Amino acid sequence: MTEKMKNIGLINHLHRWGLKVETVSGWRQRGRPYNFYPKAIICHHTASGSSSGNFASEGIVTHGRSDLPGPLSQILLGRDGTVKLVAAGFSNHAGYGGPRAGIPANQGNTYAIGIEAENNGLGERWSPQALNAYYRLCAALLDWLGTKDVSKVFGHKEWAPGRKIDPAGIDMERFRAQVKLALAQGPSVKTVRLSRLVPGKRNADVLLVKKRLAKKGIASSDKTNFFGKELQNDYRAWQIQNGYKGKDADGIPGKNSLQKLGFAVIP
Ligand SMILES: [Zn+2]
Numbered sequence: 001m002t003e004k005m006k007n008i009g010l011i012n013h014l015h016r017w018g019l020k021v022e023t024v025s026g027w028r029q030r031g032r033p034y035n036f037y038p039k040a041i042i043c044h045h046t047a048s049g050s051s052s053g054n055f056a057s058e059g060i061v062t063h064g065r066s067d068l069p070g071p072l073s074q075i076l077l078g079r080d081g082t083v084k085l086v087a088a089g090f091s092n093h094a095g096y097g098g099p100r101a102g103i104p105a106n107q108g109n110t111y112a113i114g115i116e117a118e119n120n121g122l123g124e125r126w127s128p129q130a131l132n133a134y135y136r137l138c139a140a141l142l143d144w145l146g147t148k149d150v151s152k153v154f155g156h157k158e159w160a161p162g163r164k165i166d167p168a169g170i171d172m173e174r175f176r177a178q179v180k181l182a183l184a185q186g187p188s189v190k191t192v193r194l195s196r197l198v199p200g201k202r203n204a205d206v207l208l209v210k211k212r213l214a215k216k217g218i219a220s221s222d223k224t225n226f227f228g229k230e231l232q233n234d235y236r237a238w239q240i241q242n243g244y245k246g247k248d249a250d251g252i253p254g255k256n257s258l259q260k261l262g263f264a265v266i267p
Pocket residue numbers: 043044045093156164166
């Protein structure tokens with residue numbers, strides 16, 4: 001077990017990255033009795049039933065199965081995107097596989113942090129909250145490990161191709177691109193929802209967009225949390241500034257233009 005994972009600062013670090021964090025009692029002391037030198041991250045899915053609950057696999061991931069002693073990963077990611085710290089030490093999640101990203105063959109458990117994300121792996125839709133948290137959690141952990149190299153994030157199916165399929169339904173190249181974006185945006189990035197950013201809506205995301213536009217020099221006198229004509233005009237100016245034309249510059253925020261404004265975006 002390393003001081004790095006045991007360090008109490010990890011929770012604050014994840015909070016700074018905008019993650020909701022819970023812990024399983026005793027997580028700092030939990031781990032198999034082997035050395036653990038984390039320098040990469042392996043992504044998994046738990047295969048729990050799609051309606052089995054937010055942390056259906058907590059018991060198994062913490063305590064293991066009859067054929068495999070726990071912990072089965074350091075971190076469990078809930079269906080709602082909540083991060084649960086299970087163990088700080090060596091966990092049985094990687095098995096045979098590799099080499100990859102500088103980790104010798106069959107030594108994934110010694111060198112990689114495992115994240116088990118709740119999903120049935122049989123086509124269950126990943127919620128936008130869970131995916132956004134998965135990207136941000138990986139970015140936060142890379143930052144914690146002192147690297148920006150997103151190749152150090154990979155799927156179990158990439159570590160053990162042919163033997164493993166997890167995380168199912170996730171294209172790991174696109175996943176890494178999102179982790180890279182999250183790293184570029186940094187820890188204090190705010191997440192906004194597209195569905196809250198349409199004319200006529202009144203909410204905190206609207207006000208966030210107005211404040212960000214003002215920082216970009218597109219300021220109007222409208223400082224309310226209401227999405228009215230003024231914001232639509234201002235947003236159109238932002239779209240035009242970014243090369244959007246015609247229908248693409250309609251003043252209604254889209255994912256790309258919001259990312260350029262520095263936000264993480266979920267539907
Ligand atoms: Zn796995």
